[in-house]
Amino acid sequence: MKNNSKKSELKSQTQKSAVFETDNKRNAECVVLKAAGYPFDFEMMESSLEITDTGLFEQYARDQWLGMEINNESYLFDQKIIPDFAFKVISVKPENSIISETTKIKIILDETDKLKNVKSIKSSIKLSDIVGQVNAKNKIKVIEKYLREPEVFGSWAPKNILFYGHPGTGKTMLVKGLANEVEVPLYLIKATSLIGDHVGDAASKIHDLFEKASKNSPSIIFIDEIDAIALHRSFQSLRGDVSEIVNALLTEMDGINENEAVITICATNNSSSLDSAVRSRFEEEIEFKLPDDEERRQIFENNLETLPLEYDLDINKLVKVSKNMSGRDIKEKILKTALHNAIANDKTVVDMSDIDYALKSGKVKISDVKGMFE
């Protein structure tokens, strides 16, 4: 009964909203809420609340509070699932406006809830698994010492580093190997995953990431595909308004102080397209190069050790045909395709005919494989 009467009351308020509009009362564009709990406490009452899907909550909230006139500091009472549970209006834009069909409703989740979503990545990669990339490994040696004994470094601590270079050359692998060997948590975010989010959501994801890393320091933050958000200003119009996300990132990067032992490593395939303010924060830019002959030989040999079938391969020839290929090309496009071809043909040994099949499968550019039969 109570709910129905509330509903009709709200309905009539909704209808009134059109009148309010002309009466200088505008529809709310965006409302930010925080769970406030019940107006009083009594036994058997659970006063904490976990919201698992903020989009769903928005729809639920909009449905029941449609037509309500609110201002900063108002309270909204739930009338459906947990009657009389209150939500405080943290902000509403514009002030004194009405919740309408188009109002965006955001909820600030409890601190512990929100940080639960930021998880560290585990892996079993060892630093010695990464072939070549000598410059990067030297820098990693310094970071490793720092993460083990941060207090020794003081204001000389390493901080923000950029890895750039060809795809599939070991950037992600090296960061995972570092975190694994030093046994510190690795917090990874793909910048592309922030695109398309509401700007405020992306900024708060970045904030949560840094907050969690600080709380669990020593730790590593890895922002992959950084160019997706931190595009050079001349390219930013292509991606819409990412500058606020960039500002959030800069604020967080500057906010880490040297006592916290948090290292931020960003990666990109293209450093020249990076926003110059972001780029200037990196104390070092380290290039990841395509492997040379000797390094490709090593990558083949390392991967062949774990092949689940026997093999009969001419390594010299493999080195020759894989010129200009990355470590990822070698593993994923050549060896994996060859192995799967052998398995599909009920063979017990991977041989050069399977490699030939992989090379002709169209997964690698033909210009990359000239020299195969020279």
Ligand SMILES: Nc1ncnc2c1ncn2[C@@H]1O[C@H](COP(=O)(O)OP(=O)(O)OP(=O)(O)O)[C@@H](O)[C@H]1O
């Ligand atoms: N230097 C290397 N030594 C050994 N294996 C490598 C090396 N580089 C790449 N690989 C192989 O390629 C795979 C992909 O590498 P990784 O994910 O580190 O590339 P990346 O540089 O991060 O690429 P992207 O720029 O596309 O993110 C690795 O899991 C590994 O199997």
Ligand SMILES: [Mg+2]
């Ligand atoms: Mg990567």
